[in-house]
Amino acid sequence: MSILVLHKKNLSRRSHLDRARQYAREHGERLLLVMKDPEWEAEYVDRVVIADTSSIDETLAAVRALAADESEAFSAVVTFAEAPVPSAARVAAEFGLPSVSEHTARLARDKWTMREAFAAGGVPQPRYGIAHSLEEARGIAERTGYPLVMKPVLGTGSMFVRSVDNEEELAEHFDFFLKGSWERFTYDPLHDAAHKAYDGGLLLEEFLPGTEICVESLVHDGETRTLAIHDKPLPTGPTFEEVYACTPTRLPEKTVRMVEEATVKVHRALGIATGATHVEFRLRGDDEPAVLEAAARMGGGPIYRSVLLSTGVDMVEAVLDLASGRAPRVEPAERATPVGFWNIFPDKAGTLTRVTGLDTVRADPRVDEVQIYKAPGDELLVPPQTFQGHGHLIFTVNTEDELDPAFREMTSTLRLETE
Missing domain, CATH: 3.30.1490.20 (ATP-grasp fold, A domain)
Structure with a gap:
């Protein structure tokens, strides 16, 4: 049997593919990758097929040809990126594999129809x-x-x-x-x-001025299991890229319960009955969660590692279990470890001239992982004209009170300098 990964270039997904490779080996399966422009990604898989996963038709044609050429059937199809979600749903429908429906995949990508679905489902929203x-x-x-x-x-x-x-x-x-x-x-x-x-x-x-959070969940047989809630103190506008997020949430327990209930409503409104989800909320007033948007996939970039460090739950493993028709093993730690992550941007767009403070943060025992995706000479954009940071840093501390001071220290030490 073979696991099929539909992918789109994303420099923060190396750990996802590494874990998928381990998972395939643990289950005696091959790992197949479909993407337009593979480079380092090919190191993690048994076979690469070139196709633009942003095109549903091109992806389906490539996967059909791959199926005809492979001696073993597909056991699962997954994506760890946003754009291929509709393509993954179409491939799953074609080959009878577990997935969200094609309709749900579109609802989770088209923000207008998403809003209309939330309105029909009675989900509080702006x-x-x-x-x-x-x-x-x-x-x-x-x-x-x-x-x-x-x-x-x-x-x-x-x-x-x-x-x-x-x-x-x-x-x-x-x-x-x-x-x-x-x-x-x-x-x-x-x-x-x-x-x-x-x-x-x-x-x-x-615009809702209240606290912003994102919720990472698994859905199995229509039942939602919330794994982690990240607080997102920054930014507060005018742009809204994920600069800093940390978990466990510092919201009151009553508000946490309301967020978990609202997440279930979001899943029902979109028809999500299986897989991982990433749902973003802001609080209206002191404690009423209003949904900003939802994704029918696990959270991007450092969120995978953040959830793993904090709770012990491996979301890539769980996603692959669900996509393979297996019940995921979800055994979170009794006490969540405080984790923060920083998606790294320069102060201004321009040509990267140097990275300062990298050796210092790498030597910090609180830092679990730091990656810079770019090299001197590369052009760096800043929000709102880019969707992705140019690196990330993940750190752990002993108590929630240490999260914000640690973040401020990291951001004052490590810098991407541009001109």
């Missing part, structure tokens, strides 16, 4: 609308109020997401974000259909 012009945006702002958030219908990692505080800022930024929200996501498998369906519109949402 007020929202879609605008095709500044005039329409001003009309929506009369309902949502200011600040409001502009975001693409498609996309990931808070790329081309920004808040505006007033009508003057809306007028200043609207056209740029309207254009970028489609031109920068042409790779998305849903791009052409969504652009036609929404006539190139931009999603506008009420």
